[in-house]
Amino acid sequence: MRTTLFTLIFIITSLNNLIASPLRDRTILKGSHYTLAEKPNRQTGYVIQGKVTNVNHQAIDYATIIIKKINSGKVIQSTFTDSIGSFQLNVSEKGEYLIGVSAIGTFPLSISLTLGEQQQVKLPDIILTANVSNLKEVVVTGKKAYIEQKLDRTVINVGSLISNDGANALEVLEKSPGVVVDGNGNISFKGKSGVTVFIDGKPSYLSGNSLANYLKSLPSSVLDQLELMDNPPAKYDAAGNSGVINIKTKKSKIKGFNGSLSANLGQAHYTQTSQSLNLNYRINKINIFSNAAYSLNHSYRKLNLGRNYFDSNGNFNSAFEQIQYIKSKTNAANLKIGMDYYLSPKTTWGIVFTGAATPGKVDNPSDNRLLNNTLQLDSLITANNKSKNRFYNGGINLNYSHQFDSLGKQLTFDLDYLNYNSRINQTFINQSFGPDCTLTNTQIIKDNLPTNIHISSARADYTLPLNKGAKLEAGAKGSYVNTDNEANYFNERNGTSTIDYNLTNRFTYKENVNAIYLNLNKNFNRLSLQLGLRLENTNAKGHQTGNPTRKDSSFVKNYTNLFPTAYFSYKLDSSGTNLLIVSYGRRIRRPYYQDLNPFITLSDKFTYSSGNPFLKPQYSDNYKLSYSYKSTITAALYYNHITDIQNEIVRQEGNIFINGTGNIGTATYLGASVNLALQPTKWWFLNTYIQVFRNNFKGQLFSSYIDQSSTFGEINLTNQFTLPQGWSAEIGGFYITRRANGQFINYANGQLNAGIQKKILNNNGSVKLNARDLLNTYTTDGIANYIPNATSSFRNRYNSQVFTLGFTYNFAQSKNGAKKRKTGSVDVEKDRVKTQ
Numbered sequence: 001m002r003t004t005l006f007t008l009i010f011i012i013t014s015l016n017n018l019i020a021s022p023l024r025d026r027t028i029l030k031g032s033h034y035t036l037a038e039k040p041n042r043q044t045g046y047v048i049q050g051k052v053t054n055v056n057h058q059a060i061d062y063a064t065i066i067i068k069k070i071n072s073g074k075v076i077q078s079t080f081t082d083s084i085g086s087f088q089l090n091v092s093e094k095g096e097y098l099i100g101v102s103a104i105g106t107f108p109l110s111i112s113l114t115l116g117e118q119q120q121v122k123l124p125d126i127i128l129t130a131n132v133s134n135l136k137e138v139v140v141t142g143k144k145a146y147i148e149q150k151l152d153r154t155v156i157n158v159g160s161l162i163s164n165d166g167a168n169a170l171e172v173l174e175k176s177p178g179v180v181v182d183g184n185g186n187i188s189f190k191g192k193s194g195v196t197v198f199i200d201g202k203p204s205y206l207s208g209n210s211l212a213n214y215l216k217s218l219p220s221s222v223l224d225q226l227e228l229m230d231n232p233p234a235k236y237d238a239a240g241n242s243g244v245i246n247i248k249t250k251k252s253k254i255k256g257f258n259g260s261l262s263a264n265l266g267q268a269h270y271t272q273t274s275q276s277l278n279l280n281y282r283i284n285k286i287n288i289f290s291n292a293a294y295s296l297n298h299s300y301r302k303l304n305l306g307r308n309y310f311d312s313n314g315n316f317n318s319a320f321e322q323i324q325y326i327k328s329k330t331n332a333a334n335l336k337i338g339m340d341y342y343l344s345p346k347t348t349w350g351i352v353f354t355g356a357a358t359p360g361k362v363d364n365p366s367d368n369r370l371l372n373n374t375l376q377l378d379s380l381i382t383a384n385n386k387s388k389n390r391f392y393n394g395g396i397n398l399n400y401s402h403q404f405d406s407l408g409k410q411l412t413f414d415l416d417y418l419n420y421n422s423r424i425n426q427t428f429i430n431q432s433f434g435p436d437c438t439l440t441n442t443q444i445i446k447d448n449l450p451t452n453i454h455i456s457s458a459r460a461d462y463t464l465p466l467n468k469g470a471k472l473e474a475g476a477k478g479s480y481v482n483t484d485n486e487a488n489y490f491n492e493r494n495g496t497s498t499i500d501y502n503l504t505n506r507f508t509y510k511e512n513v514n515a516i517y518l519n520l521n522k523n524f525n526r527l528s529l530q531l532g533l534r535l536e537n538t539n540a541k542g543h544q545t546g547n548p549t550r551k552d553s554s555f556v557k558n559y560t561n562l563f564p565t566a567y568f569s570y571k572l573d574s575s576g577t578n579l580l581i582v583s584y585g586r587r588i589r590r591p592y593y594q595d596l597n598p599f600i601t602l603s604d605k606f607t608y609s610s611g612n613p614f615l616k617p618q619y620s621d622n623y624k625l626s627y628s629y630k631s632t633i634t635a636a637l638y639y640n641h642i643t644d645i646q647n648e649i650v651r652q653e654g655n656i657f658i659n660g661t662g663n664i665g666t667a668t669y670l671g672a673s674v675n676l677a678l679q680p681t682k683w684w685f686l687n688t689y690i691q692v693f694r695n696n697f698k699g700q701l702f703s704s705y706i707d708q709s710s711t712f713g714e715i716n717l718t719n720q721f722t723l724p725q726g727w728s729a730e731i732g733g734f735y736i737t738r739r740a741n742g743q744f745i746n747y748a749n750g751q752l753n754a755g756i757q758k759k760i761l762n763n764n765g766s767v768k769l770n771a772r773d774l775l776n777t778y779t780t781d782g783i784a785n786y787i788p789n790a791t792s793s794f795r796n797r798y799n800s801q802v803f804t805l806g807f808t809y810n811f812a813q814s815k816n817g818a819k820k821r822k823t824g825s826v827d828v829e830k831d832r833v834k835t836q
Contacts, residue, residue: 046115047469047523048089050123051406052081052101054255057345059085059403060128063103070096070112077576086408088469090525091115092574101126120468125406130255146687146718147177147677149634152233152567152583154178154675156226161718162730162755165264165768165806168274168295169223169247170215175753176226177675177689177716179245180736182746182780186648187211187245190230191669191693191712192640193647193741194241194589194618200249202397202416203237207592213391215247217332217358219274221262221808222291224250230638231565231585231622234517234532235461235473238563241589241620241642249291249336255282258812265806269799270298270329290337297360300799301326305607307657310789318378319371320606320655330360330389338397346404352397362387366604370655379440380433383604387426394419408471410463420453430605444492445500445602453593454482473519481511483593487601505599506545507611513538519565526574532565536588542596542613553598555613561588581626589646591615595661609659616663618644632677638693640669647742651702652790664706664742665699683723689716697742704786712739726759730770747781751800765809776801 052063063081067089068074076097081087091097094115102108106128115121148155156176158164164172174181180188186207189195197204197211204211227246229236236244250260259279266272274295281288305322338352368381395418403410425448432441461475489503517534537560546552565585572578597611619642626636649662671693678686696709718732735750755770778800784792 046091046121048121048123049407050087050126051085052126052128053085055127055129060103061085063101065089066100067091067097070098075575084403084408084410088523090523092525101128103128106130122407145677147675149628149631149675152229152231154228156228158220158223158225162728162757162768163753163770163772164220165755165770165804167220167772168216169218169220170212171772172220172223173215173226175734176228178228178673178691189228189242189245190638191671191695192242196240196244198244198246201246213358216297217295217334217356219276219293219295221274221276222249222278222293224248231583231624233530234519234534234565235475237515238534238536238588239590240587241618250278257281260808260810262806262808264804266802266804268802269300272296272298272802285342287340293334295332297330297332299328302797304795306793308791312789317373319375321369322366322606324364324366326362326364328360328362330358332358346402348401350399355394358391360389362389368606377435379435380437381605382431384429385426385604387424390423392421407465408463409465412461414459416457418455422451424449428602446490446492446497448488450486452484456480469523471521474517476516478514483509485594485597487599501547501549503600504547507542507597507599509542509593509596511540526571528569530567534563536561536563538590544598563587577630579628583624585622587620587622589618591617591646606655607657612660612662615646615661616644618642618646634675636673638669638671642667649701649743650784650787650792652787657792664697664701667695667697670694683721685720687718695740697740701743701786702788706743706786708740708785710738710740712737729756730754743784743786745783745785749779751778761809764811765807768806770804772802773800
């Protein structure tokens with residue numbers, strides 16, 4: 001990795017010396033007239049570039065930029081500044097123009113500009129000053145749209161929904177357009193599984209139940225935005241079949257001392273609470289920030305399982321019925337604290353510490369009935385399974401950023417280290433009874449399941465503006481993952497414990513992924529393009545330690561892939577009101593670390609789970625055509641082709657079902673979506689999202705050839721009402737139809753949410769009352785097909801109906817925007833960890 005980084009830096013430096021043109025001396029622009037009349041060139045149209053900062057020369061992102069003709073007053077184009085404060089405008093003819101610049105918490109600025117013959121215009125820095133008298137009001141009451149559509153992503157503003165108050169990150173995700181969460185915590189996006197989840201630009205490194213448990217520990221009060229990217233650019237890791245979901249926590253951009261606190265009390269089947277405190281202090285060259293949160297999650301789930309068994313001739317043989325009552329209680333604490341040091345207006349060093357602790361326990365009693373071929377009771381088994389879980393993680397990020405000039409030339413470095421540690425101790429007590437309810441056997445199994453995961457990563461990114469409105473991005477990354485999983489099982493009889501070597505196991509896995517990428521952006525008059533290419537090299541080794549009943553075994557996997565991406569956007573009119581975008585991207589989904597682990601984990605006496613060391617990575621080619629009209633209408637068509645698709649599979653061994661992951665063949669998705677953001681009246685905002693997909697799965701599954709298809713859809717509605725005297729209200733929900741997912745068919749589900757809010761304390765605080773799943777309709781039901789000589793059905797019922805009373809208070813003593821928080825070098829590895 002060290003050689004890769006040095007090679008990349010040498011190439012970037014050489015490119016810079018060859019193609020970077022001399023830059024103008026930077027001047028400060030504070031509302032002025034700018035005239036350009038230089039030697040003409042052959043290019044048609046005008047490209048205007050600039051950068052917006054505060055008085056401390058720190059970039060202001062998401063500032064609004066508009067340009068209009070002075071004589072007609074017609075708006076030609078509008079745009080936003082990017083993460084480093086840069087923007088670009090394109091106009092077709094010379095003349096006199098007015099550029100308007102505005103951002104939350106600052107005074108707006110107007111700049112008059114006369115375009116002559118020079119067609120490449122680089123403005124001096126545009127400096128916005130803080131609107132001190134209006135700052136508190138802006139911070140507290142500034143309202144963002146629930147959904148924002150951008151070129152390569154959809155942005156969900158978490159705080160814009162009242163019903164998100166008191167929710168956790170998983171529940172916020174579940175309500176987001178195009179996102180589906182199943183009963184095991186697996187997340188799908190745009191109809192496809194295998195999404196990569198990031199936290200503040202870093203991968204979560206978790207999957208399945210482990211990811212779900214972590215997201216449940218994050219209250220919505222520490223969340224700022226969700227970024228949904230179904231086709232990320234080359235700068236992002238290629239991992240993630242259905243794209244990337246980046247969960248951004250709150251980050252203050254205001255100088256001085258500011259923050260917010262929140263407290264929520266919820267009532268479902270059990271009482272739930274959450275509290276959070278967000279603080280930021282900026283003085284001189286130092287900015288200190290922190291997020292702290294605690295939540296008590298007390299949940300309940302009822303699971304019904306039904307299985308039918310058949311002989312080799314297809315005749316019904318026996319049946320199995322199970323009812324589980326799963327009660328879990330966790331105390332989740334999360335902390336993030338960091339510091340930025342501004343060495344100069346252009347150079348920043350930063351450090352960020354993160355940590356989480358989630359101790360908890362699960363009680364899982366169940367009743368199990370075995371029926372004969374006449375559906376008469378053959379035997380009854382009662383199980384009382386208890387577990388104590390302890391999940392801890394901690395991380396550190398060191399980052400460096402240097403801006404060479406005001407035009408966007410920038411170099412960043414990130415070093416990351418993460419550690420995940422989990423301890424699970426379970427006790428299984430199974431009592432068997434005959435048909436006359438006579439006790440025939442008692443079985444006691446205990447286990448100890450420790451897991452340790454160490455992840456280190458280094459990343460470098462370089463941005464180089466070129467001539468004629470072009471920009472080159474290049475970068476390199478290396479990541480190292482080391483996992484150590486143990487499973488120690490003991491049979492207990494008459495107070496004596498004996499190790500069970502058939503289940504006891506130790507599995508270690510090491511993986512190194514090295515990557516380099518290039519990304520080229522070019523803007524013409526109406527056409528913009530972005531072409532990217534990413535190369536990733538993967539080196540992996542797994543080792544299963546032997547014991548008296550099992551031989552030592554290991555495997556090695558090495559492969560290198562190229563991942564191209566392309567975006568083409570075309571403005572159908574000069575103002576960019578009507579925009580057409582075509583995109584393509586190739587992606588990979590490497591197996592989750594735990595899915596490669598061949599040892600067996602017990603769920604109960606009749607249900608096990610097991611990994612597969614022979615899993616192959618899956619590859620997907622994703623195509624998208626989209627159209628947008630202002631921020632009102634966004635419509636898209638999708639086509640995805642996936643090879644060696646990884647899906648959850650179920651196989652039967654006797655009366656035991658074993659869950660795992662397998663490569664089942666190929667899958668195709670063809671779909672369409674539309675998002676409508678309407679404002680029928682001044683006090684009513686309506687957002688409607690609709691998607692329809694047709695999917696098909698083909699391949700070999702056990703001894704059967706699978707060919708399963710479905711046409712399914714989703715509708716997601718949000719109604720927001722602005723009422724007099726600081727009141728506001730909301731009602732909305734989602735509904736998803738029946739759909740196929742590999743071996744499984746998932747039935748329709750949905751829920752209705754509502755909330756009401758009152759601003760108090762001079763608009764610095766708010767009190768909210770909301771209801772999630774108001775009608776108590778949310779379930780996850782389905783069936784599993786293609787199981788040799790068996791069928792299976794399941795139904796999950798949750799305590800999803802929750803009534804929450806929440807209080808939020810914001811405070812600020814500040815003047816100017818601060819630097820946007822660093823996201824770090826850690827990427828998709830985090831999303832592939834399963835700690836249970």
